[in-house]
Amino acid sequence: MYKVIKSRTKKINGGGIILTLIESKRVLIFTGIFAIGMLIGAGAVKANSATLVVKLLTIFNNYREVRMQQPMAINFCNSFINAFSYLVIIYCAGLCAVGTPVIYAVPLIRGLGLGLINGYLYNAYLIKGVGYSMLILFPGIVFYVIVMIMACNEGTLMSKEMLLMIMNKKLEGENSFKFYSVRFLLFCIITAIGALVETFFFSVFSGFFDF
Numbered sequence: 001m002y003k004v005i006k007s008r009t010k011k012i013n014g015g016g017i018i019l020t021l022i023e024s025k026r027v028l029i030f031t032g033i034f035a036i037g038m039l040i041g042a043g044a045v046k047a048n049s050a051t052l053v054v055k056l057l058t059i060f061n062n063y064r065e066v067r068m069q070q071p072m073a074i075n076f077c078n079s080f081i082n083a084f085s086y087l088v089i090i091y092c093a094g095l096c097a098v099g100t101p102v103i104y105a106v107p108l109i110r111g112l113g114l115g116l117i118n119g120y121l122y123n124a125y126l127i128k129g130v131g132y133s134m135l136i137l138f139p140g141i142v143f144y145v146i147v148m149i150m151a152c153n154e155g156t157l158m159s160k161e162m163l164l165m166i167m168n169k170k171l172e173g174e175n176s177f178k179f180y181s182v183r184f185l186l187f188c189i190i191t192a193i194g195a196l197v198e199t200f201f202f203s204v205f206s207g208f209f210d211f
Contacts, residue, residue: 026153026156027149027150027153030104030107030149030152030153031149033111034108034110034145036108036111037107037109037110037112037114039111041111041112042115042118042119043119044115044119045116045120045123046123056116056120057120060117060120060121067202067206076195079199080191080192083148083191083195084188086106086110086148086151087147087151087187087188087191089102089106090103090106090148090151090154090155093106093155093159094154094156094158094162094180095159095162096162097159097165097166099155099159099162100156100159100160103155103159104152104156106152107148107152114137117133117137118133118137121133128209135205136198136209139198139201140197140198140199141194143191143193143198144191144194147190147191147194150187151187154183154184
């Protein structure tokens with residue numbers, strides 16, 4: 001099992017530079033997929049404004065009222081668990097030789113959900129909705145999205161390692177599965193910071209918005 005879950009090792013040489021360029025390209029691809037998901041979500045709200053906005057209105061108002069009544073600790077836990085669930089999916093997919101398609105689907109789904117929310121806020125409340133997104137949603141989302149893209153990159157590389165091992169290909173590197181897990185542990189810590197930021201901004205600014 002130890003041999004199957006070897007992780008990549010970056011070296012400071014010509015191959016390492018090429019690997020860095022490849023990873024930069026992959027990060028841009030994940031970012032683009034996320035952006036496409038947001039555009040699709042926002043477009044869906046605009047195209048079905050008569051029906052979809054009404055449904056989102058009920059969901060958003062119920063969610064907002066519940067959050068305003070809950071203690072900050074509960075809001076933090078809910079925010080963290082929501083973002084953490086995406087990391088779990090990526091982490092597990094990275095340990096699968098055919099997990100790459102799942103990893104690529106994660107930023108699309110994440111972007112779709114955020115696109116629906118922000119599209120609804122703009123269509124329903126215009127400038128007030130944009131202000132809500134900027135002051136309450138985006139501060140935490142910035143952390144979540146950056147971590148998600150970094151995790152997708154790591155998960156894709158790990159999945160490739162697993163596939164090569166199954167195909168009996170020779171791999172370079174001496175790092176083990178624990179380094180892959182440590183990276184995701186760091187992602188979890190950053191996600192927790194993002195949840196703290198999101199909770200803080202919600203507690204400070206949510207009272208300024210009367211929807």
